[in-house]
Amino acid sequence: MGKRVGPVESLDELWSWVAASDGQSWSAMTIGAAVVALLLVGWRRTWRITRHVITIVHEAGHALVALLTGRRLAGIRLHSDTSGVTVSVGRPTGPGMVFTSLAGYIAPSLVGLGLAALVAAKRTELTLWLSIGLLVAMLVVIRNVFGVISIVLTGAVFFLVSWYADQSVQAAFCYLVAWFLLFGGIRPVGELQRKRRTGQAKDSDADQLARLTRTPGILWVGLFGVVSIAALLFGGGLLLGTA
Template identity: 60%
Template structure:
């Protein structure tokens, strides 16, 4: 427990920058993004599920699909603050998780970050109800677990920084993709549209909110991770 809660040495600055470049390389090219986006979908649907539980809703199932879409089903009042917060949690989950991870890395708690991520993935796995979803969450959780158990501090640090950079950078792109789909008449039942129906606030304003959260998290995370 002491090792988990303790601090670890900060990596060299070039490693921090190199992991940021590696994460950006997984986000920008479309072929790689089609694969790596699965991890952002895990965070997205996990965000819906976690906030549903926190607000007192009954979480029934989470499904993750091979086209990187997902679906989280919860039961409770169809309107009200709990439903609004649950709907708003998807597109903001990856950036906020990245920001939280950056704060932990900024305080040199690499091991704690890895174990918290593993615990969240295991908890999410219990609620996943389709084979592809189980496979992706199990694979991601196993990767975190193996790095935590079988590698030394240097490898753990590189992996943790790469993962946090990926959440921060990868958390920005989905809102722009949703905006493009809506511009061409698609995604009519997106989170932004559901929030518009729940709050009577236009969907474009909710899109602006998603952009604001993801970009603010990226800026904040950058300040935690990069030491001038």
Template identity: 55%
Template sequence: MSDLWVTLTTARSGPPLWVVLLSALAALGVVSWSTSWQLSRGLITIAHEGGHALMALLTRRKLEGIRLHSDTSGVTLTRGRPRGPGMILTAAAGYVAPSLLGLGGAWLTSSGYVEVLIAIVIVLLFCMLLLIRNLFGVVSLLATGGAISAFTWYAEPDMDAALAYLAVWFLLLGGVRPIVELQRKRRYGRAPDSDADQLARLTFLPGGFWVFLFLVVAGACLVAGAYLLLPPAFKLSW
């Protein structure tokens, strides 16, 4: 346990600039290419539904369960007052959760605490697993957590860092695309029960405002996270 504590609390030096840029380009390619996006979008859905669940717990709503579907959609079921701040915050947390998680990951990764980030992700996946209420969701979380655990166990420390940078870039970039897709669906009337439209019914603000707010938060996280991920020497040169 003492060795584990030392590993978690010892900051390591960051990778060279080319690793940071290469991981960013790889994440951008995954998010931009339709085929790879459909295969990886479920990871963003996990973060999305996790955001709903966490906010529900923080606002003291009763969390009944989470379902993840094979079409990369998901639903988080809560019980409590049908209106009010708790319901509004819970509904608003989903689309911004991947970007906020990416920003937190960027801060930890840039500070050299890659192992802490990996440990937090595994713990969050385990906690979420306890709330899953369908078989596909269980398989998705077990596969994700198992892949991360196996990679970090067998890979060299430098490879752990590369994986962390790739994952953080994926969250920062992947947090933006679903918001753009949401507005496109709303424009053609294909998402009448989206989070933004639910928020419009809960508040006096239109759904378009909430989509814009989601996009502002995701964009700010992307800019701030990108700056954090740059090597210190490169930041000083600015």
């Protein structure tokens, strides 16, 4: 970061200095965003709230793959306990159902990886408006009031940042979202396995996949974990400029 001469006279001036593109600005912005994202995911009190964003992306993953595999999307419901359900109509078995069930837990990490690539390419506005577009598309298939509120509030945050924030704030926000999805894609996998061990998740995505493919559910949990960790490593490398 460039050397300053004299005191910082305002928060705006301080932020402009931190976000300045001088060859090392990524270290302050990227690492700062990573630390905040890690706190949002790792601290239980914030995770209870921010996990709703992970659920939105999780269910969007199910919905998108259901459509891509030829299934008819009946609707999505998001619940206040951060759970969700996506209902699609089609064959109860076969590749379409397998891929649809597989998509949920890996969606946040893969979306985070995609956003990391866009942010690393300095496509901040595209990142924001793609996110808004996906939320608007998802709003059409939400089938409960809490789900509508969740989507509208999340979309409002993205819109306010895209419309009113300056470029440096937009960039910092996009870094934060990318890091949050990359970190946030991992924690639910561990939570899933803990629930499976205690018999609280007998109809989880992993167990549905186990029944569909006649393989142990733990293999699918492992696959979720491998994809999520790989996305974090590669996406983090992109955000840090090392990939």
